[in-house]
Amino acid sequence: MKNFRHQHKRPKKNTLIIGRSAIIQAFKEGKQLDRIYMQTAVHGDTIDEIKALAEKHMVPINKVPVEKLNNFNVSNHEGCIAQISKIQYQDxxxxxxxxxxxxxxxxxxxxxxxxxxxxxxxxxxxxxxxxxxxxxxxxxxxxxxxxxxxxxxxxxxxxxxxxxxxxxxxxxxxxxxxxxxxxxxxxxxxxxxxxxxxxxxxxxxxxxxxxxxxxxxxxxxxxxxxxxxxxxxxxxxxxxxxxxxxxxxxxxxx
Incomplete structure (x- = not known):
């Protein structure tokens, strides 16, 4: 079996939702998110809305430095990147x-x-x-x-x-x-x-x-x-x- 412990694959761009407004819209459209990567110390009304939606839909938020977000190799992330879930969670x-x-x-x-x-x-x-x-x-x-x-x-x-x-x-x-x-x-x-x-x-x-x-x-x-x-x-x-x-x-x- 392959050793996955040391593999850190960058997620495919088509599995990412980039930016604050896009993440809020994804929640409103009912998309299931695996987690949200949020830059440490970001704030604002849209951030508060994302946090509230994440809590409501039980989506974990990972607080990360900006270098982690930049490593996704995307632009205009506004301090937030979400990853679309591969799993369809059930109630x-x-x-x-x-x-x-x-x-x-x-x-x-x-x-x-x-x-x-x-x-x-x-x-x-x-x-x-x-x-x-x-x-x-x-x-x-x-x-x-x-x-x-x-x-x-x-x-x-x-x-x-x-x-x-x-x-x-x-x-x-x-x-x-x-x-x-x-x-x-x-x-x-x-x-x-x-x-x-x-x-x-x-x-x-x-x-x-x-x-x-x-x-x-x-x-x-x-x-x-x-x-x-x-x-x-x-x-x-x-x-x-x-x-x-x-x-x-x-x-x-x-």
């Missing part, structure tokens, strides 16, 4: 309602702090293969779902529903309101994957490899579990661990 409630109406028990995956696009790509492949209905990600603190992420997922990111939310805490509350049980994957939990009932309406939280699951998020989960291992080793790679867990869920559901 979480719409996905849940659709799955339930089909007579199926929702199986959802929540990614908390997973930033490596290779891991995200591998997770998406496993999720799609094992019947996950949607992957839930926060609008901040997650790897960009760009062309490289789609490539590492072998296209799975374009096949599975992706729900981007501005708060994973609120998302868990919404899941609970829909009767969905939330499981948290924790390395040292006493309960194992074999003891969990993943056949019921289920959401599984996977944390980033460095910090794991955010403590407050873990606190409001319904059950914590771990993957039983024969060797005394620190932990599994998050994408490998996700694949093991989702295989168990698919086996139970079958």
């Amino acid at each position: 979480l409630q719409d996905v849940i309602s659709f799955v339930v109406e089909k007579g199926e028990a929702p199986l959802l995956l929540i990614l908390d702090g997973v930033t490596d696009i290779r891991n995200i790509g591998a997770i998406a492949r496993s999720a799609y293969c094992f019947g996950v209905h949607a992957i839930i990600i926060p609008d901040k603190g997650v790897g960009a779902l760009n062309e490289d992420a789609i490539l590492t997922s072998a296209g799975a990111l374009e096949q599975i529903a992706i729900c981007r939310v501005n708060s994973l805490m609120k998302a868990v509350d919404d899941l609970h309101l829909n009767g969905i049980k939330v499981f948290a994957s924790v390395m040292n939990a006493e309960k194992s994957t074999y003891d969990c009932n993943f056949a019921e309406p289920t959401a599984i939280i996977m944390g980033g490899e460095e910090k794991g699951i955010y403590p407050a998020l873990m606190k409001i989960s319904d059950e914590k579990f771990s993957i039983p291992m024969l060797a005394d080793f620190d932990s599994l790679n998050v994408s490998v661990a996700t694949g093991i867990i989702l295989y168990e869920a698919a086996k139970q559901r079958k």
Whole structure:
């Protein structure tokens, strides 16, 4: 597999929206944006409008120096460049309602702090293969779902529903309101994957490899579990661990 960590490809110009007015117009036309690169310390009414629209539509804003914007090799960016999303994000409630109406028990995956696009790509492949209905990600603190992420997922990111939310805490509350049980994957939990009932309406939280699951998020989960291992080793790679867990869920559901 290619090493994407050190590749910094300049986005194609036809994937960029350049300038303040153009970005505002893109929001009004309903275009889905992956993120906005905004020059540090810019201000003004149009900047305030972009920030408000970005918050409303859960589009992350990356504050960057002007050199970063100039590196896109475009002119008249006015301190703002947006990138059109390769992913068509879905509304979480719409996905849940659709799955339930089909007579199926929702199986959802929540990614908390997973930033490596290779891991995200591998997770998406496993999720799609094992019947996950949607992957839930926060609008901040997650790897960009760009062309490289789609490539590492072998296209799975374009096949599975992706729900981007501005708060994973609120998302868990919404899941609970829909009767969905939330499981948290924790390395040292006493309960194992074999003891969990993943056949019921289920959401599984996977944390980033460095910090794991955010403590407050873990606190409001319904059950914590771990993957039983024969060797005394620190932990599994998050994408490998996700694949093991989702295989168990698919086996139970079958």
